[in-house]
Amino acid sequence: MKKSLKFILLAFIALFSISLASCGEHAHNFGALHEKVNPTFLTDGNIAYYECMDCHKYFDANKNEVDTIVLNKYSKEISLSVNYETKADFIVLEEDDNHISWEAKDLNLLRDDGLRIVDKKNNRIVHKFIPDTTSNITERCSIHNDVSNASISLTYTLNGLYLSVSGREELVVQFNYESKLTDMIQSESNENLYELNNVRLKKDSLLNIHFMNGVYFTMGKANSNFRSYMVDDIMYLQCLTDGIYNISFNTYGRDVFIELVEEIPHYTYYFHQYEYSGGNKEMEETQDSNEVVLRNYYLLNNQYYYVLKMNDKDTEDSAPYGVLDSDSLLLGETIDFGVTKMFKVNDNAYYDIYFNTETNEFRLVLIEEE
Numbered sequence: 613m614k615k616s617l618k619f620i621l622l623a624f625i626a627l628f629s630i631s632l633a634s635c636g637e638h639a640h641n642f643g644a645l646h647e648k649v650n651p652t653f654l655t656d657g658n659i660a661y662y663e664c665m666d667c668h669k670y671f672d673a674n675k676n677e678v679d680t681i682v683l684n685k686y687s688k689e690i691s692l693s694v695n696y697e698t699k700a701d702f703i704v705l706e707e708d709d710n711h712i713s714w715e716a717k718d719l720n721l722l723r724d725d726g727l728r729i730v731d732k733k734n735n736r737i738v739h740k741f742i743p744d745t746t747s748n749i750t751e752r753c754s755i756h757n758d759v760s761n762a763s764i765s766l767t768y769t770l771n772g773l774y775l776s777v778s779g780r781e782e783l784v785v786q787f788n789y790e791s792k793l794t795d796m797i798q799s800e801s802n803e804n805l806y807e808l809n810n811v812r813l814k815k816d817s818l819l820n821i822h823f824m825n826g827v828y829f830t831m832g833k834a835n836s837n838f839r840s841y842m843v844d845d846i847m848y849l850q851c852l853t854d855g856i857y858n859i860s861f862n863t864y865g866r867d868v869f870i871e872l873v874e875e876i877p878h879y880t881y882y883f884h885q886y887e888y889s890g891g892n893k894e895m896e897e898t899q900d901s902n903e904v905v906l907r908n909y910y911l912l913n914n915q916y917y918y919v920l921k922m923n924d925k926d927t928e929d930s931a932p933y934g935v936l937d938s939d940s941l942l943l944g945e946t947i948d949f950g951v952t953k954m955f956k957v958n959d960n961a962y963y964d965i966y967f968n969t970e971t972n973e974f975r976l977v978l979i980e981e982e
C-alpha cells in the first residue's frame with residue numbers, strides 16, 4: 613500500500629511536471645528590466661522589456677508576454693511639421709552607412725514657428741536634435757527670425773539629428789498695391805534693419821512691406837504722416853503728406869519707421885470752363901506722377917477751358933477762382949487771359965482730358981463725338 617501510494621504520488625508529480633513543461637508555465641526567471649532604446653534611421657530600437665533567463669521569452673515592462681521587443685528603425689520618408697501642421701516633405705540628398713541627409717525647401721517661416729520632424733503618420737520622430745543655432749533656429753527648434761524661401765537641412769549621424777535653417781529675408785516695399793515692387797536693402801550695421809531711402813511719396817499713396825513671395829506683415833505702427841489703411845485684410849500705410857521719405861523696417865520688432873526728409877506741397881488740379889462758375893471738376897491723379905486726368909468730360913466748341921492748380925492748404929471751402937497760380941494752364945487753340953492760358957476744341961464731344969503738371973500741356977483723347 614505504501615509502495616503504491618508512493619508510486620501514485622510520483623506519477624502525479626511526473627504528470628504535473630509534464631503538463632507544466634508542455635504549456636510553458638514555469639515561474640519565469642525575470643532578470644533586470646532592459647531599458648527602452650529608441651530606433652534610429654539606421655538601427656532598430658527596442659521597448660523596455662524583461663527576458664526570462666530560462667525560456668528566453670520576452671515580456672514588456674508590466675511583465676506581459678510580447679511577441680517582439682523590436683521597434684523598427686525609422687522610415688526615411690519624413691516631413692517637416694510647422695506649428696503641428698505638416699508643411700513639407702524632406703527629400704533624401706545622400707546617405708551612407710552612418711549618415712543620411714535630407715532637405716526641405718521653399719518654406720516661409722515666421723519668428724517663433726516651432727519645427728518638428730514627423731513620420732508619414734504625423735508621429736514625431738523621437739531623437740536627439742542638435743539645432744544649429746547660428747542658422748536662425750533656437751535650441752528649442754523654433755525660428756529666430758522671419759525668413760522666406762527657407763531651406764531646412766537635416767542630417768542624421770550617430771550623435772543625433774542636426775537641423776539647420778537657411779534662407780534670406782527678402783523684403784519688398786509695395787507702392788499703391790498694384791504698382792511695381794521695390795526691394796529694400798539690408799542695413800550694413802544692423803542685420804535686422806532694411807532700408808529704402810529718398811522715396812518720393814504722394815499724398816494718399818499706399819505702401820506695404822512684405823516678403824517677396826507674399827507673406828504680409830501687419831503694420832500697425834506709423835508716424836504722423838501716415839495712417840493705417842486696410843485693403844482686403846492687408847494693412848497698408850496711407851501717406852498723408854507729399855514728400856520725400858526714408859523708409860526702414862525692423863524685421864525683429866516688425867516696426868516700420870518712415871522719416872519725412874522733405875515735405876513737398878501737394879496740389880489739387882481742377883478743370884474749368886471759363887465764365888461758368890459751376891464747372892469745378894477735380895482732376896484725378898494717374899499712375900504717371902506728372903499727369904492728372906478728367907475722364908469722359910463733355911467739351912463745347914465755343915467755350916474756353918483751363919486748369920487750376922491749388923495748394924491743399926489754401927483750398928478748404930474756397931472756390932478755385934481767385935487762387936489762380938501763375939504756373940497753371942492750357943493748350944489747343946489758346947488765348948492768354950491775364951496769367952491764365954485757355955484752350956478751345958473744334959467739335960462738341962466727350963474727351964479724356966490729361967494735363968501734364970510739369971510741362972502744363974494738355975492731351976485730349978476723343979471718347980465720343982456727338
Ligand SMILES: [Zn+2]
Nearest residue numbers: 640664666667
Ligand atoms: Zn521562462
